[in-house]
Amino acid sequence: MCEINMLGYERNDNKIGLRNYLAIIPTVFCVNEVAEVVASQIPNSKPLLHTHGCCELKPDLERTTNILCGLINNPNVGGCLIISLGCEGVNNEELIQTANRAGKSSYCVILQKAGGMTKCVEACLEKIPEIQSQINASKRKKIELSDIVLGIKCGSSDATSGFAANPAVGSAVDILIAHEGSAIFGETTELIGAEHLLVNRCANNETRDSLVNIVKRMEEKIKRTGVDMRGSQPTPGNIYGGLTTIEEKSLGAISKSGTTQIQGVLEYGQTLLGHGLYVMDSPGKENEIMTGLASGGVNIIVFSTGGGAPQGFPIVPVIKVASNPQKTIIMKEHVDIDASTIINGVESVENVGRKIFTEICAVASGKKTKAELLGYDKTIGIYVDGPSI
């Protein structure tokens, strides 16, 4: 159906990068400024600024460490600079070891040892030529469709999402899976009310049980707060766009996963080891699910939207598929694929699905997405359970 005409970046774990970035990773929010200044002086680098790494309960510190390690392991990352403060909760050694195990060049600088921001930045810049030359020497290999690990997300949904962009994305996912590619979708909150349809697609009992469990766990977590989910899910934007209940939102959302068998359920940020279609436990919050997907190893994301969600992701190209005819025009500069033609009766879901699949191949071949061209790709987010303390 379509060929990917590019050499990808072959990593030690046999995963294929579609991009080859230097990731600049603060171990803790306290050194975000340093990471940002360093990144501004290095082409092809991506600062992964976040708000965690200290003053949190142990499970959340472990979560943060695991996610940062997952991002280092992402196939689109060729090497990394690790910026540490020196007194944080996250263990920078684990990040360095992760990079070493992945065979990715890395360098860690500790602000409190270097003697402040200026010296820290100088130390990073001094080390850059060596790291860059190793990144540029990454092994290359022709990209096969089976090397694609697609993240699937919908955001700023409205009533059109459920019968235009989402089913069209689902149709593209079906084509990818038929070509032995892999895909991960999530947004556990948006499985609520639709899980009875998904369990029928699970490959085995273990997957079925896990899927039911993550939905129950999410619903219990919401109930424990004592606050009714109505009022925040569906979001005010969803309600304005015609979505009345979480069940309605979920039923529209799951169509983006297509129709194929679900092979397994991943915890938030867990590395995908298998092949085929998977579910990842994750919230609907855009930056947090995309961070989880990237940590899990997706090398490209398709993101459908009704009202016009603009965001991309620092180390993973994000293809935007728009659904609402009016919003598609207004938000044109953020839209890669127009699925509103389905609403207007001009195109079928299958036609737009094929267009999305062709775009996945084009972006894998190096075409830049709107979010990449605009630089609308700065925000990551780590999903944690506990309070700041």
Added chain:
Amino acid sequence: MYSTNMKKAIRINKQDNVATALNEFVPGDIAQVIDSDGTVSQIYVREAIPFGHKFAIDEINSGAVVIKYGEIIGMATGNIIRGYHVHTHNVVSQRGKSGGNSNV
């Protein structure tokens, strides 16, 4: 068949008791409701319905389920007459709140 200048709505599944507006409706409009198999029926719209919002295509009694995609999307909190707006003011979710249960 329907003419292209008629105001349209879509019923996604034959079992649905609501249709989704593909135009803005004002009270008194006749909606051409397109079914998934392409058949068209007409509904007299009794309230303003914004684009993307739902209106009842059957009478929905208080406490009865509201169906879209052939699935339950919530419960009516009052009687909803054919042609009236169906949204957060007269439909309530059964999930994510105390007493709500999984459907598996």
